[in-house]
Amino acid sequence: MTDPQLRTMPAGRTPDISSEQRLAEIRREAGLHGAVKAQGIRPAGAPFPAASEETGYYGIPLLKEPAWTWEIPLYFFVGGAAGSAAVIGAIASYTGADRKLVRDAQWIAAAGTVLSPALLVADLGKPSRFLNMLRVFKPQSAMSVGVWTLVGFSAGAPAAAFAGFLQDRFGPSLPLRIIENAGQAVSMAFGLPFSNYTGVLIGATAIPVWNENVGNLPIHFGASGLSAAVGMLELMGNDKSRALQALGIGAAMVECWEGFRLESKAKPNLEPVKRGLSGAIVRTGGLLSGPLPLVLRVASAMTSGRQSKRLRRFAAASAIAGSLLTRIGWIHAGHVSARDWRAPLEIPRTLIAKY
Amino acid sequence: MSVTAFLTDSTLCIGCKACEVACKEWNGIGEDGLNWSGNSYDNTGALGHSTWRHVKFVEHMPEAGFGGNAPELNTWAFSSDVCKHCENAGCLEACPTGSIVRTEFGGVYIQPDICNGCAYCVVACPFGVVQRNPDDGRAFKCTFCYDRQKAGLIPACAKACPTESIQFGEIESLKLRAKERVEELHSRGMQDANIYDSADTSVGGIHAMFIVRGDPRTYNLPPKAEVPTIYLRKGWTSSAIAAAMLLGGTLLAFLAESQRGGA
Numbered sequence: 101m102t103d104p105q106l107r108t109m110p111a112g113r114t115p116d117i118s119s120e121q122r123l124a125e126i127r128r129e130a131g132l133h134g135a136v137k138a139q140g141i142r143p144a145g146a147p148f149p150a151a152s153e154e155t156g157y158y159g160i161p162l163l164k165e166p167a168w169t170w171e172i173p174l175y176f177f178v179g180g181a182a183g184s185a186a187v188i189g190a191i192a193s194y195t196g197a198d199r200k201l202v203r204d205a206q207w208i209a210a211a212g213t214v215l216s217p218a219l220l221v222a223d224l225g226k227p228s229r230f231l232n233m234l235r236v237f238k239p240q241s242a243m244s245v246g247v248w249t250l251v252g253f254s255a256g257a258p259a260a261a262f263a264g265f266l267q268d269r270f271g272p273s274l275p276l277r278i279i280e281n282a283g284q285a286v287s288m289a290f291g292l293p294f295s296n297y298t299g300v301l302i303g304a305t306a307i308p309v310w311n312e313n314v315g316n317l318p319i320h321f322g323a324s325g326l327s328a329a330v331g332m333l334e335l336m337g338n339d340k341s342r343a344l345q346a347l348g349i350g351a352a353m354v355e356c357w358e359g360f361r362l363e364s365k366a367k368p369n370l371e372p373v374k375r376g377l378s379g380a381i382v383r384t385g386g387l388l389s390g391p392l393p394l395v396l397r398v399a400s401a402m403t404s405g406r407q408s409k410r411l412r413r414f415a416a417a418s419a420i421a422g423s424l425l426t427r428i429g430w431i432h433a434g435h436v437s438a439r440d441w442r443a444p445l446e447i448p449r450t451l452i453a454k455y
Numbered sequence: 456m457s458v459t460a461f462l463t464d465s466t467l468c469i470g471c472k473a474c475e476v477a478c479k480e481w482n483g484i485g486e487d488g489l490n491w492s493g494n495s496y497d498n499t500g501a502l503g504h505s506t507w508r509h510v511k512f513v514e515h516m517p518e519a520g521f522g523g524n525a526p527e528l529n530t531w532a533f534s535s536d537v538c539k540h541c542e543n544a545g546c547l548e549a550c551p552t553g554s555i556v557r558t559e560f561g562g563v564y565i566q567p568d569i570c571n572g573c574a575y576c577v578v579a580c581p582f583g584v585v586q587r588n589p590d591d592g593r594a595f596k597c598t599f600c601y602d603r604q605k606a607g608l609i610p611a612c613a614k615a616c617p618t619e620s621i622q623f624g625e626i627e628s629l630k631l632r633a634k635e636r637v638e639e640l641h642s643r644g645m646q647d648a649n650i651y652d653s654a655d656t657s658v659g660g661i662h663a664m665f666i667v668r669g670d671p672r673t674y675n676l677p678p679k680a681e682v683p684t685i686y687l688r689k690g691w692t693s694s695a696i697a698a699a700m701l702l703g704g705t706l707l708a709f710l711a712e713s714q715r716g717g718a
Binding site for chain 2: 151152153156157158160161162163164166167168184187188191192195196197223224225226227229230232233235236238240241242243244247292293295296297299300301302303304305306307310311314315316317318319321322323326341342343344346347350354434438441444445446447
């Protein structure tokens with residue numbers, strides 16, 4: 101198989117007594133018998149690799165790559181932002197925050213309930229059978245739990261947004277106020293898991309880089325979703341809210357910690373989030389959602405006027421881009437990890453084929 | 456009908472691929488692998504949506520006496536791979552539609568009229584068996600010949616196997632037969648013969664056991680296959696922590712702001 105480690109020859113060897121003795125021995129044997137009986141080594145890139153404990157089964161990957169397409173990372177991004185926005189909207193409303201902030205958060209959540217199912221259905225192999233997801237509820241399937249969470253979320257978020265919109269347009273009304281509050285409560289209850297369950301979804305799989313991080317992916321994705329929601333709200337003009345600034349700083353700090361945790365571990369199964377294209381995407385996403393917005397937000401808090409506002413908008417844009425890249429990177433890393441034939445066979449990366 | 460299983464004995468396999476042909480014919484699966492992979496005489500390389508039986512050609516480097524061959528010759532082992540029909544099946548647990556079910560014969564079966572092609576089973580299988588058919592959109596794998604078993608017949612592959620390398624029968628008696636066979640092989644000097652049945656992991660045993668020689672990893676059989684549901688507890692704990700942080704953080708941030716505003 102195309103294994104770069106087998107193809108590249110050692111960069112160089114230092115000759116020593118044993119190596120030179122071995123060469124002399126080969127010469128003597130060849131001279132005496134006209135042939136050398138030794139097995140030799142397996143030439144790098146030999147066309148006919150034998151299966152062995154070192155090569156597995158010709159280095160053919162055991163696991164299947166995820167069949168998901170571009171819709172899924174985008175869904176992760178939209179769902180994370182919408183779920184967090186619903187929580188922000190509900191709490192902002194209950195604590196009597198600025199009406200515009202509440203409305204904007206409600207609309208982000210409501211938009212998420214339109215986009216999320218569309219993306220999910222588009223990714224299905226048989227989109228016409230989307231409703232089959234609602235035949236059963238299986239707590240042991242993270243996807244089933246997620247779909248039902250989305251259903252609950254979709255029942256609350258648009259109702260809150262629409263009731264809010266009608267009140268803004270036609271004045272206060274008690275029934276609408278009740279609907280809005282109920283919708284907010286429902287969208288918050290379901291938004292809390294909806295914002296981060298995708299971490300469980302990919303964590304509870306056979307893909308090594310995902311299940312290795314199952315204990316952190318939900319926190320990572322949750323913080324990523326929150327920073328995206330905060331960023332969107334700020335770009336929609338809510339850039340004077342101190343609460344949003346505090347949430348943005350908190351989310352960026354969690355993202356910094358997640359990045360540090362990943363970078364400080366040197367496990368071979370983590371390589372897809374560090375090396376290659378997938379690693380570059382995950383790392384760029386990490387920088388854009390962790391350190392960069394953190395620095396920009398702190399700088400914005402210390403300055404004032406237009407300068408402060410500009411820094412904050414940059415932080416918001418950076419966090420949104422980082423959140424999207426994080427999801428794309430992690431999904432891509434899953435593909436790379438599935439192609440790693442060594443991981444499921446527990447063959448150390450350092451072990452190179454004997455023959 | 457009792458709970459059934461496959462026992463695939465690689466020491467009897469001659470690599471004829473009759474099982475692959477029989478499987479494709481009975482189940483009406485499209486052609487695939489009509490080219491040389493370069494990996495011995497293996498065409499398809501792995502199981503997939505159109506390969507429900509897959510004969511592996513495991514070539515060993517010269518090893519004195521392996522398979523009774525002369526020491527200077529490469530030696531062969533063949534093994535017909537198939538869906539393992541796990542006791543704790545990752546695909547079955549993951550399936551959000553309930554399309555994947557456990558049959559009365561103990562097999563794991565994808566109901567094709569229910570599957571909506573979400574592909575979650577693909578990443579939930581620790582053996583890399585299930586695959587989504589890009590043309591059809593649904594996921595496919597070995598059905599354990601559920602239709603044939605229902606009619607009281609044995610699966611097509613087992614019926615077509617000319618050397619009884621693929622044995623089919625009641626699971627407990629097959630387990631016993633596997634043990635006896637390995638003991639027999641040991642007594643004939645094949646000390647490296649062993650049973651692969653994943654009984655000591657969270658998979659909890661499989662309905663398609665294998666007798667292989669040497670390291671099972673040579674046959675692309677994972678030494679420690681785990682059903683992904685074992686990661687759920689950790690994942691949902693993390694999810695609960697994340698939700699608590701989101702709720703607590705948002706409450707704190709907005710309460711602080713409202714108090715400042717009120718003061």
